[in-house]
Amino acid sequence: MTVQKSGPGFAVAAVLENGGWRCSELDPNALTDLDAAITELGKIVTTGAVVALLCVDDEFFVLIRLAPSGTELVLSDAAAALDYDIAADVLDMLRAEMPDEDDDETWAEGDLGMMSDLGLPSEELEMIASDIELYPDEQLRMIARRCGFGDQFDDLLDRL
Template sequence: MAEQLDEVDFALAAYRTEGEWVVAELTHDHLGDVDVLASALRRFPGDAGTLGLVAIDEDFFVLVRVSGGSTRLLLSDVTAAEEWELAASVLEHLHLPDPEDDDEPEPAGEVGLLADLGVSAATMAELIDDEELYPDELLSEVARMVGFGELFDDVVGLTSA
C-alpha cells in the first residue's frame, strides 16, 4: 500500500460552507480504502456533504460524495482495481466483481453523482470517454462546471485556461 501512495497525483476534499466552495488537500493516510476516505470527508463542515477527488498515477480517478451516512462513488476505470487497492475498495463497496483480464476500461458507480451540481451523467460519461484527458484535466473540468475550478486548479497546480 505504501508504494501505491507514492503514485497519488492528488487527493482533495471540496465542500461548500455558507455558499462558498472550499478545497482542502487530504493526506495519504486517508486513501487506504473507501471507508477511511469517506470517514475523513465527513469531518469537513460542508452545507450539503463533501466531495472527495482522488487521481492516481495519471491513470484513473475516484470521486466520492458523502452526505450524512450516505457514501456515493464513481471510479473512472474498473480495470484499475487489478493493481490499485483504492480502486478495488470502490468495487467492493459497490458490490461489483473484480475485473477480468479481458475487461475494457469503463466507469463503475454513479456516473450521475454530480448531476444536481451541474454535471449530468451524460456529460460525465463523455468526459470519461475522452481518451485525450488525463484525470487531473478531467477533474479540473468537472470542478469548473460545479463551481470551484479555480480553487481546484490552484491546489493541484494546473494553469486555468
C-alpha cells in the first residue's frame, strides 16, 4: 500500500476546440484520485482534443487523454507509484509493473505518443519526462508550449 501525500500541485484541463485552446482548473481531487480525474475530464463536452495535466506534489506529472479507443495515460516517474496512490493507479490501469523499492531509476510509463497529433512526438515527450533537472510544472509548461497552448496554460497557472 502506498502512502498518500498531498501538497503543492495543480490539475488543469486543456481543450482544443474550433482551432483554439482553452485551459481550466479541474477539481483538486483529481490530484489524488485517478478515477476522479478521468470523471472530471469526461464532463467536458467538446468535439476536439481534451487533455488533463496533473502536477502532483511537485514530484511528478500525469497526462490523461480520453480517446475513442480508451483512456491514454502518461506517468512521468513510475517510481512515484511507491509513494502516491494516483501514480500506482496509473501503473495499474496501464498494466505496468510496480517498480522495485530498491530501484533508484526514474522512467516514464504510458503512451508517449498520445500527444503526437498535437505536435509533440513521443521521443520529445519522453525526453521532457526524463529530464530530472526540471520540476513537473516546468515539464508541463514545455508540453503545453509544444502543443500550442502555452500562453493559456501560463495564464491559468498565474491565476491559481
